[in-house]
Amino acid sequence: MSGAAPETASPLLAALAASVAEIENALDTLLPPEEGPEAPLYAAMRYAALGGGKRLRGFLVLEGAAQFRVSRTSALRVAAAIEMLHAYSLAHDDLPAMDNDDLRRGRPTLHKAFDEATAILAGDALQAHAFAVLAHEDTHSDPAVRADLCLRLAQAAGPRGMCGGQMLDMLAESSREPATEASIGRLQVLKTGKLIEFSAEAGAILGKAPGMQRHCLLAYGRELGAAFQIADDILDATATAAETGKATGKDAAAGKATLVGLLGLERARIQAERLAEQAVSHLDSFGERADLLRMLAAYTIHRRS
Amino acid sequence: MSGAAPETASPLLAALAASVAEIENALDTLLPPEEGPEAPLYAAMRYAALGGGKRLRGFLVLEGAAQFRVSRTSALRVAAAIEMLHAYSLAHDDLPAMDNDDLRRGRPTLHKAFDEATAILAGDALQAHAFAVLAHEDTHSDPAVRADLCLRLAQAAGPRGMCGGQMLDMLAESSREPATEASIGRLQVLKTGKLIEFSAEAGAILGKAPGMQRHCLLAYGRELGAAFQIADDILDATATAAETGKATGKDAAAGKATLVGLLGLERARIQAERLAEQAVSHLDSFGERADLLRMLAAYTIHRRS
Numbered sequence: 134m135s136g137a138a139p140e141t142a143s144p145l146l147a148a149l150a151a152s153v154a155e156i157e158n159a160l161d162t163l164l165p166p167e168e169g170p171e172a173p174l175y176a177a178m179r180y181a182a183l184g185g186g187k188r189l190r191g192f193l194v195l196e197g198a199a200q201f202r203v204s205r206t207s208a209l210r211v212a213a214a215i216e217m218l219h220a221y222s223l224a225h226d227d228l229p230a231m232d233n234d235d236l237r238r239g240r241p242t243l244h245k246a247f248d249e250a251t252a253i254l255a256g257d258a259l260q261a262h263a264f265a266v267l268a269h270e271d272t273h274s275d276p277a278v279r280a281d282l283c284l285r286l287a288q289a290a291g292p293r294g295m296c297g298g299q300m301l302d303m304l305a306e307s308s309r310e311p312a313t314e315a316s317i318g319r320l321q322v323l324k325t326g327k328l329i330e331f332s333a334e335a336g337a338i339l340g341k342a343p344g345m346q347r348h349c350l351l352a353y354g355r356e357l358g359a360a361f362q363i364a365d366d367i368l369d370a371t372a373t374a375a376e377t378g379k380a381t382g383k384d385a386a387a388g389k390a391t392l393v394g395l396l397g398l399e400r401a402r403i404q405a406e407r408l409a410e411q412a413v414s415h416l417d418s419f420g421e422r423a424d425l426l427r428m429l430a431a432y433t434i435h436r437r438s
Numbered sequence: 439m440s441g442a443a444p445e446t447a448s449p450l451l452a453a454l455a456a457s458v459a460e461i462e463n464a465l466d467t468l469l470p471p472e473e474g475p476e477a478p479l480y481a482a483m484r485y486a487a488l489g490g491g492k493r494l495r496g497f498l499v500l501e502g503a504a505q506f507r508v509s510r511t512s513a514l515r516v517a518a519a520i521e522m523l524h525a526y527s528l529a530h531d532d533l534p535a536m537d538n539d540d541l542r543r544g545r546p547t548l549h550k551a552f553d554e555a556t557a558i559l560a561g562d563a564l565q566a567h568a569f570a571v572l573a574h575e576d577t578h579s580d581p582a583v584r585a586d587l588c589l590r591l592a593q594a595a596g597p598r599g600m601c602g603g604q605m606l607d608m609l610a611e612s613s614r615e616p617a618t619e620a621s622i623g624r625l626q627v628l629k630t631g632k633l634i635e636f637s638a639e640a641g642a643i644l645g646k647a648p649g650m651q652r653h654c655l656l657a658y659g660r661e662l663g664a665a666f667q668i669a670d671d672i673l674d675a676t677a678t679a680a681e682t683g684k685a686t687g688k689d690a691a692a693g694k695a696t697l698v699g700l701l702g703l704e705r706a707r708i709q710a711e712r713l714a715e716q717a718v719s720h721l722d723s724f725g726e727r728a729d730l731l732r733m734l735a736a737y738t739i740h741r742r743s
Contacts, residue, residue, distance in 0.1 A: 228558065231555050231558065248535075253530055253558065254601055257527075260566065261599075263592075264592035265589060277585075279585040279588075280582075284584075296563035301475055316475070319475065
């Protein structure tokens with residue numbers, strides 16, 4: 134068992150790269166091929182879901198599942214489903230009526246590469262398809278596991294999860310009331326936190342883990358997600374578009390309240406560090422099999438893209 | 439056991455009215471109350487889902503479930519979930535980038551009553567929430583039933599179902615190739631047929647019915663859905679906006695190919711009649727408990743709204 138977070142991130146980077154390749158491959162297999170009369174829809178879904186990205190959520194599923202010796206096939210299906218859900222949320226967030234972004238991961242956003250109607254529709258289809266993948270018997274032989282995965286994803290993505298957070302984000306931009314640490318915290322827990330929590334928890338669901346271990350992974354995901362969000366805000370404030378592959382400095386330009394704006398860079402960095410440490414502490418009951426998850430917490434707050 | 443479809447529709451109208459009230463009530467209970475910081479999202483979800491409508495899909499669930507003595511609570515949750523899914527699809531179809539409709543069920547469409555961003559988001563949240571309702575243990579004590587409901591809804595609503603049909607609809611409007619009966623048929627089976635099929639099948643899933651009976655209900659739903667679609671096209675061509683509560687004559691104005699345009703009103707009416715009769719024939723193995731479903735087939739093609 135390894136206590137402190139390891140100093141070097143290179144085993145993590147190798148594992149991340151391998152997971153990215155496996156997840157892209159699973160997505161490629163699970164998304165409809167570009168065939169038949171509906172091919173333009175499938176092309177748009179594939180563009181949105183196969184467009185690269187860090188696959189943080191998918192990696193969390195795979196590493197969570199690895200704690201309980203879940204079959205790689207099962208874990209990859211769930212990882213792919215969560216990445217489909219995440220891809221849909223990005224495609225809809227980028228729409229002209231929402232954030233109106235032209236660039237994502239260094240490429241035109243979905244509605245720029247296709248058109249607005251197709252982008253809305255492909256997002257809708259990606260969300261439905263994510264549930265179809267989770268609910269399919271190939272994901273797990275036990276239907277209780279499949280039903281639980283569907284329930285938890287639906288809660289993480291729904292009105293009291295990601296969609297609720299997106300509403301708060303939209304309201305914050307038009308609000309005259311100043312944001313507080315509490316209001317920003319609630320926004321971020323809902324908008325990005327819930328899906329990251331579920332990603333970490335999903336491996337325990339697949340592994341039918343005892344409630345305590347499932348709760349530890351979920352708590353790890355919660356703190357990791359919060360740290361990740363602050364790191365994202367720090368990147369937006371300090372990195373260049375070339376580094377992140379998307380427009381930066383947008384938060385400040387939009388007058389969007391972030392913890393960086395509220396606390397300043399230095400205190401935000403300290404808070405991200407503290408959250409990453411807390412995340413790791415939830416893994417104390419796990420052995421060295423959880424080392425990659427420990428490294429991930431440190432990596433999350435030090436990445437440059 | 440009742441052979442031919444009964445002549446009078448009044449027991450059906452009473453049952454429909456009672457179901458509408460029950461389904462509205464279930465939706466009211468299952469949708470988040472308009473409270474807390476995310477209240478504007480919940481208000482938009484409720485506006486979209488509680489805005490009246492015939493509740494055909496919900497009624498099919500309830501009557502399908504009644505064949506197998508499923509608890510009303512279970513059936514109402516599934517009925518509400520499908521109506522949430524249907525409400526999301528209407529809200530997104532009405533968006534400026536899609537059909538750009540201002541009127542729905544006699545009221546401003548969702549993006550007119552709120553704004554475009556909120557309409558996109560509320561639709562997304564309604565889809566997720568539909569799955570959360572299906573996957574929750576209150577819907578059925580057997581997780582295999584819940585997983586199956588999620589799978590079938592996801593398939594009906596996803597890229598090879600409703601979303602695929604919507605893509606075909608968008609492509610048809612910009613296509614220079616003339617529509618054929620086959621191409622219109624495929625569009626309608628996907629765009630509206632799959633969800634109606636699932637609505638009819640859902641009661642059998644809830645009742646853990648033998649495969650044969652499940653298949654009969656699904657086949658009934660398939661023919662009923664096709665008849666319903668032709669009836670809708672006939673209404674668009676002949677009824678007034680005051681009767682239907684939405685803009686009419688739009689198909690012709692948009693140059694949209696429908697079976698009415700292709701076959702003419704008279705032959706379209708005959709085809710709808712034939713489909714309704716075929717739908718009823720799939721219920722031959724069911725007793726008089728299925729009489730409302732038989733009446734529904736006749737009513738579907740004779741309604742004026």
